[in-house]
Amino acid sequence: MDEIKDIASLDRLIHEPARLAIMAVLSACERADFAYLLNTTGLSKGNLSSHLSKLDKAGYVIITKSFRGKYPNTACALTPEGRKAFTVYQKQYLALAERFEE
Amino acid sequence: MISRTNAEELIRQTKRYEFSDGLRDLQLAMVLSTLGVISWLTFDLVYARTLVRLMYTLGAWVGWLSILMIVIVVPVLVTSGVRELINHARQRWLWRESGMVESLSWLVPRWVTVFAVSIYLIAVVFSLRLHFAGQVDTLFVLRMLVVAAAWSTGVTLVGFGLNIGLRRYIWLGVIGGLGSTLFLFLPLTFGQTALVFGLSWGFTFAVIGIIALRRTLFSLQRTHSGG
Numbered sequence: 001m002d003e004i005k006d007i008a009s010l011d012r013l014i015h016e017p018a019r020l021a022i023m024a025v026l027s028a029c030e031r032a033d034f035a036y037l038l039n040t041t042g043l044s045k046g047n048l049s050s051h052l053s054k055l056d057k058a059g060y061v062i063i064t065k066s067f068r069g070k071y072p073n074t075a076c077a078l079t080p081e082g083r084k085a086f087t088v089y090q091k092q093y094l095a096l097a098e099r100f101e102e
Numbered sequence: 103m104i105s106r107t108n109a110e111e112l113i114r115q116t117k118r119y120e121f122s123d124g125l126r127d128l129q130l131a132m133v134l135s136t137l138g139v140i141s142w143l144t145f146d147l148v149y150a151r152t153l154v155r156l157m158y159t160l161g162a163w164v165g166w167l168s169i170l171m172i173v174i175v176v177p178v179l180v181t182s183g184v185r186e187l188i189n190h191a192r193q194r195w196l197w198r199e200s201g202m203v204e205s206l207s208w209l210v211p212r213w214v215t216v217f218a219v220s221i222y223l224i225a226v227v228f229s230l231r232l233h234f235a236g237q238v239d240t241l242f243v244l245r246m247l248v249v250a251a252a253w254s255t256g257v258t259l260v261g262f263g264l265n266i267g268l269r270r271y272i273w274l275g276v277i278g279g280l281g282s283t284l285f286l287f288l289p290l291t292f293g294q295t296a297l298v299f300g301l302s303w304g305f306t307f308a309v310i311g312i313i314a315l316r317r318t319l320f321s322l323q324r325t326h327s328g329g
Contacts (some may be wrong), residue, residue, distance in 0.1 A: 024109040028116035029203045036119075036201025040112060068193065073202075 003093070013058050014089045018043055018051050023078070023086045028062065031077035052076060060085055118266040120205045123196055125188045131307035134180015137178045140172055146293035165195025196318065199325075214261025218254040225250035245285055245293035248299045252282030255303070270310050278303060 014023050021041040025032060038048055053060040060082030064075045078086065120126060143149045157165045193202070229246035232238045256279020263271030282302075285295050 020109055021112055024112040028113040029119075029205055030207065031114065031204045033202045035199070036203050037196075039200055040115065065137050068202075075202075 010092055011085055011089045014056065014086060015061070016051075018047060019055060021047070022055065022076075023060070023082070023089075024053055026076060026078045027083060027086045031064075031075045032075040034076070034085070037076060057081075105120045114267045116203060117206070117209060118268050121266060121268055121271075121275045122314065123192075123318040124311040124316075125191065125196075126182065127307045127311030127314060129188055130313060131304040132184045133177075133181055133304075134300050134307060135304030136177060136300070138304065140177060140297030141300065143172055144226060144293070149293075151171065157280045164186040169310075183252050196322070200258060209265060210258055211265055214258060214265075215319065218257040221257055222250045223255040225253060241291070242286065245288075245290070245295045248292070249282055249285050250302070252285070252299055253279050270314070274306060293326045316318070 014020055018041065021043075022037060025037060025040050034048070037043075038045065041048065042093075045049070052061060052063060056063050059079055062077050062079050064077075066073050066075070153165055153168055156168075161252040196205075223244055224286045226243075229238065229250075233240065233243045259271045259275030259278070261275075263273075263275060272290060282299065285299060288295070288298070292300065
């Protein structure tokens with residue numbers, strides 16, 4: 001019964017595989033641009049955009065649009081709340097995984 | 103479907119992204135070599151004698167200007183210049199297609215930093231105790247300042263390499279840290295020891311940086327030619 005409660009307490013916004021990949025990448029740097037996220041996560045442009053805007057709406061990610069020379073550039077970074085939420089998620093997931101292994 | 107293991111690998115891949123192309127190694131090579139030369143210039147008597155002679159003939163301002171140039175202007179120019187050059191090269195060639203990442207400001211685990219600082223302090227205090235016991239001369243203590251810095255750098259590199267999953271830093275940390283112990287027994291002054299430390303570490307960083315950069319350029323070339 002406890003396991004079910006624990007699973008339910010996981011942050012669903014982060015638990016979704018594509019968003020977990022985005023959060024994992026952004027947790028390991030100050031900021032990354034759209035091209036890097038596209039290459040590392042293997043998502044399509046549309047998919048990545050849609051997941052990023054969901055994370056942006058939740059206040060986990062901040063998206064900045066600018067120009068690098070002549071080219072437009074979209075940089076993404078975790079907000080302090082996003083970083084905290086990802087740390088909590090990692091701890092919960094790890095604890096849960098250990099219990100299932102037992 | 104992404105698993106926890108995949109997420110961990112993504113985290114490591116992102117952490118080492120900035121260091122995998124070898125440009126950071128080349129930057130460190132430049133900075134360490136410059137620091138070595140500056141320490142030598144600052145502490146070696148040959149330079150001090152020349153400086154005093156110039157101050158007598160041209161005036162005290164020569165001394166202040168020289169110190170300002172060597173201690174502040176040159177290191178700042180070298181560090182910022184090389185950094186700008188690297189950023190430009192990355193934006194123009196290396197990261198144009200694979201994307202840009204700004205690394206976390208501190209990638210060395212805290213316990214590694216504490217361990218590295220402790221090693222430095224213990225080594226210096228130990229050499230001072232030996233000195234006061236009359237077992238070693240002052241030059242040994244001065245050389246220990248450089249060797250202890252090399253040991254701390256080695257430990258930091260090992261911790262850093264383990265954290266981001268790049269083996270070349272682990273090897274460099276172990277071999278460089280242990281190898282630098284040799285400086286203790288070379289008949290060199292403090293300035294010369296600092297110079298040898300800066301140049302030897304700088305050279306090693308330059309070599310591993312060039313190897314990593316070559317590998318990156320080859321794989322870029324292969325991607326462009328569709329191989």
